[in-house]
Amino acid sequence: MKVADLRKAKKKRLLTLLLKVLGQNKRLKETVGRLTRLSGQPPVIRHPSHEDDFVPAGWTERHGIEIPRADGVFDSGTAWVRIKYGVIVGAGLKNQSILSLAISLDLLDQGAEHHANLYRDWRAAFLSRLDPSRSGDEGSDNPDAWSKEDRYSKLIHRIGKEYLDAMDCIVASRPKAKQLAAFQAKQDGFVGAFKVVAKAMVEINQEAEQAQTA
Numbered sequence: 098m099k100v101a102d103l104r105k106a107k108k109k110r111l112l113t114l115l116l117k118v119l120g121q122n123k124r125l126k127e128t129v130g131r132l133t134r135l136s137g138q139p140p141v142i143r144h145p146s147h148e149d150d151f152v153p154a155g156w157t158e159r160h161g162i163e164i165p166r167a168d169g170v171f172d173s174g175t176a177w178v179r180i181k182y183g184v185i186v187g188a189g190l191k192n193q194s195i196l197s198l199a200i201s202l203d204l205l206d207q208g209a210e211h212h213a214n215l216y217r218d219w220r221a222a223f224l225s226r227l228d229p230s231r232s233g234d235e236g237s238d239n240p241d242a243w244s245k246e247d248r249y250s251k252l253i254h255r256i257g258k259e260y261l262d263a264m265d266c267i268v269a270s271r272p273k274a275k276q277l278a279a280f281q282a283k284q285d286g287f288v289g290a291f292k293v294v295a296k297a298m299v300e301i302n303q304e305a306e307q308a309q310t311a
Contacts, residue, residue: 166180168181170275172274177278179281189277189281191272191274194269194270194272198280199288212295213268219248219249222246255301256294260293266287
């Protein structure tokens, strides 16, 4: 084979290899493009159904709850779940107060609504006194005074903060997911706190009646 022919053969082979590399490069670019487009879409992590789950399969998907971790409390606009070690150990809807939930479970009777409403009134009056823009009345620090705000003040000094915190969760009209999960995990503790607060309120009202009739 002549030198000229050898050079032509080498050029032809080189051209073939070059075209092959260009083709591979084009496919690589297309692949990278697809991956880039996919990476721009936020991942939606769902909870794989587990036989020990607190709720039936597909419940989290129906309520649009995304679960990015194996532990924690997660919620959507309508429901919440508590995950522990990858298993749903608690769940519920968000359109129900803890008070109504406790009554429906027979943990509290219907009379609990009266105490809850009274507690809200006392607390609102007390907070209004602390915020002058919400009320024109300054209230009274006289221990013999029995206004709503004074009764709530007496309540604060008689029972621990943990009981009041639990009561605030119970009477909330739209409790947070973490509050609902906490109630489901410790129902006895919440119900016990409610009864402690209610008992103290009854005693304060009785003292008020005695003071006013004396």
